[in-house]
Amino acid sequence: MSAPAAPVAQESAPGPGEQRLRAAFSGLTTRGRSFLAAGLAAGVCAYVLGQSDLLRVGLLLASLPVVCALVLFRTRHRVTGSRRLSPARVSAASEARVHLRVENVSRLPTGLLMLQDRVPYVLGPRPRFVLDRMEPGGRREVAYRVRSDLRGRYPLGPLQLRLTDPFGMCELTRSFSTQDILTVVPQVEALPPVRLTGEAKGYGEGRLRAPALSGEDDVIPRGYRHGDDIRRVHWRSTARHGELMVRREEQPQQSRCTVLLDTRDSAFYGAGPGSAFEWAVAGAASTVLHLLERGFAARLLTDTGASVPRSGAEATLTGQDSAEAAGLMLDTLAVVDHSESPGLSLAYDQLRGGPGAGEGKEGLLVAFFGDVDEEQAAVIARMCRRSGAAVAFVLDSADWAHEHEPGYPDLVPAGRSWDEERLRLLRHSGWTVVPVRPGAPMAAMWRQADELRGAAGTAAGAPGGAA
Template structure:
């Protein structure tokens, strides 16, 4: 009863106060009719509080996100499934789900009655123009009486996470040459069509699959020998994203930083679909990407990437240099100094292909933070080392300029050619 009284709404408190006042005036004036009215008005919220407080509903809740990963600016559908697991019908239920401000207002629903063992499903949509990981939930259920005199809130504990990834645009196919690397024993399988006698075995190493043991060679050598496997050749590359705060201009979803993140996501997904083994590097160093899901792992990482206070690309360049074996380096760059450009440019050598996506950050802000001379100087340094230059000004899609990645870097005063 005490919890029911605490759950009185403003209307319930008003009824109770009016009823008590009517009772007091009835006693002072000796009005029996007023006394009966006062009893009725005061009893209504008390009875409602007692009924709601003694209600023992048991509700089961489940939530489904479709899709669980959405692009910035896209929509996702949230489906709530409520089940009444008791043998009693519910009363009026007020449903409210907890949603971050970036996804919109909190959705509220009213369920009039759920029969015993009954199930209700409720759908609503969420949308975000911002990248990130957003926790949806927990769900709260307010049990109310039909007169709106009492509301008792009960909450579930479950929550789900919606990942809002950067916008990804389809890119045209561009031939990007680079060296091929991989891990294994040989380029071709050594088992000849004639049979096991032509197998070129090697000694057993810790972690080798026992199904590869070649028993005839093992008996001949007196130690475990295994068949050599085919070399798993795969083109490898690195994607450098410049996240330095001072290297970008603008605010919000249309800032140069968000455009850079979207461009990196588009390039990374495009190259992953073409079979490139990719690693992500920022000015803070190498980022960890899980295996077997390169595109998803890249998008999940870029969904939460933020600007950094760094002033130099030194850590990122060091991470690229230490990685080694990259046949392709794609760098998405903001404003940078010719010195940083020179250190980055030196990474392109031999069979390594370098592609620099240069954001013209001054086109995002009318104020003069940099200069066109510095921008052309950076292009000249990179092109001088054989990098391919892709210029990306404000309001331009990476898809419309990605074809420039096919042009080997030759720089003239007018720009890249």
């Protein structure tokens, strides 16, 4: 998913004059320094030898780079630049295009210009462009591409402009202070539309709706608004209140879902695009976007207890605009990193006191877990007590580490990786457990979760029963 990028405001604020003048002379090229040195040497020789003609030559050689530096000093602040990202939010391993625009706002033409933009090394080589002489009021536009396999937020800029005089005596670098941020979000995989539970749970294909108003005594009318259908006018309430009253429409109860991401440093081993942790982050991003597209009021929860869009019952019940919520969650997942949290108790507290407390089931719970010990497995088993359905994607770091880097040493502590006993504990507590093999596509795992859920429901004797 990507968001449109706005152009950066132009900026051309000069620094102190004394520092600028010093910078102008420090920008002399090798040719300019050679001319200056030759002129000084000629002047000294003319003084020693008493040759006035040699003194004139020395003055000419020394004055040329000085004049070029002064001219360049007076004109270099009359060039403005801007940058535009397209898009400003891009998926990992995808390309974004950066558009640069330089404009000459002075009354004098410029010399040869070299344009350079600073980019982090993970985005590729530093782009450089050579611009020909630019007429007064003229503009030039160039573009380059950036790409990163690693998610994150990367600053672009500041833009640097190197100006040279026609003789190549002096080069001055102009730096703009404005920067842009390119957000590289996890790769999102399209998930198939499946029904992880039955009609009665309030999510999936069959959503729970508020009970229809039946009977005249159950009507809760409201005042008439322009555009209301006249057939919805409730005449008895109209006569009682003395103004037009209409029946309220049935309000749908929005489906709720919590996506839990385990970020504990002790739960994942290895790093890079093919690691278990990156798969879990990408899986969480795919799940969040999939559920938002289907009308869920989704929230992202981590083991630290941090909740996005925000914590509390209001976040899930109100449901922010889906595009805004999706962008906020993707931005969060773009920079999420390993936490030093020792366990999952903070996430459990958030689920226990989250939306729907005291109201029965709170909706769908989808979790992505790394390695756990027996204590954390017991905490996970208690998490799904208030969920209509709970799906856990479990990743064994030992398998992923050996698959990601052949010959990788066995660094997973004993008792941390998943075994059949812990998987059985989760299944008996109500979780639909999906072990994730290295490199498995998220879409296939999502479909497998639906199949396992359906098989468990059939075994229980009712569609959508707890696993």
